[in-house]
Amino acid sequence: MKLSSLKPAEGSVKTRKRVGRGQGSGLGGTSARGHKGAQSRSGYSRKRGFEGGQMPIQRRVPKFGFKNINRVEYKAINLDTLQALADATGLKQINFETLYSHGLVSKSDLVKILSRGSVTSALEVTVKGFSGAAKAAIEAAGGQAIVG
Template identity: 70%
Template sequence: MNLSNLRPAKGSVRERKRVGRGQGSGMGGTSTRGHKGAQSRSGYSRKTHFEGGQMPLQRRVPKFGFKNINRVEYKPLNLDSIQTLVEQTNATVVDLNLLLEHGLVSKKDLVKILSRGELTSAVEIHAHAFSASAKEAIEKAGGKAIVPTKPAKEEAAN
């Protein structure tokens, strides 16, 4: 065996159908397209989702709900996970950089502190939002809940 006599396996390759080459070929006349109608013409293309005149699925199924374009999505972070972080790192300030280093949030996340669990350490927590009960629990433990101010460039745009 060498490169000059390699062949595909028997039956694995079909010859292409040559339509419109006379009646003797068995594929002359209408060239396998049937009789008349749009589908027999050249240049025909069916619209996507066309179902032969039947009411299409996207019109049969009712529309409902909406997406609020002004919604602000926060990444929730509970007090118990902050307490665990403080115990591991002995940090007195928990800011977004510390949370990012320990994989609790991603770079573009907006963080909201929620009140599940208990905070026993007096820590200064920087986050984009706080639930009322979380803020109360932080201050009760002797800490501070600080929301960062917007940079001057963003304030000028608003």
């Protein structure tokens, strides 16, 4: 191998299209823009959602429903996840900081405990919300469910 014999891999380099360089190139005359119309002019930019004058999809499809601006979105954590965390770390008190430091929630989440699985150890859990069954299960195992 010599420096003078180096070439890029076959098919990796394409030659750019040189438009407006005479009829012999096949891309002269209209420079591959077709005849007349807005798209043939310089400075043309199509509006987002423009469909060539036909009724756009966002106007053909009817509006329905609404978005509740007061909705509170919770991050759901189940009892089996709490038990697994307690088994792995040996913790008896679980709060938002504990869940965040173990990567189960992100900083802006509101946490709600749901009742999938079961709790066998007495845990003191402090988060924003509990389902009724989850709260009952934590307290039945000898723990505390604190909303905070």
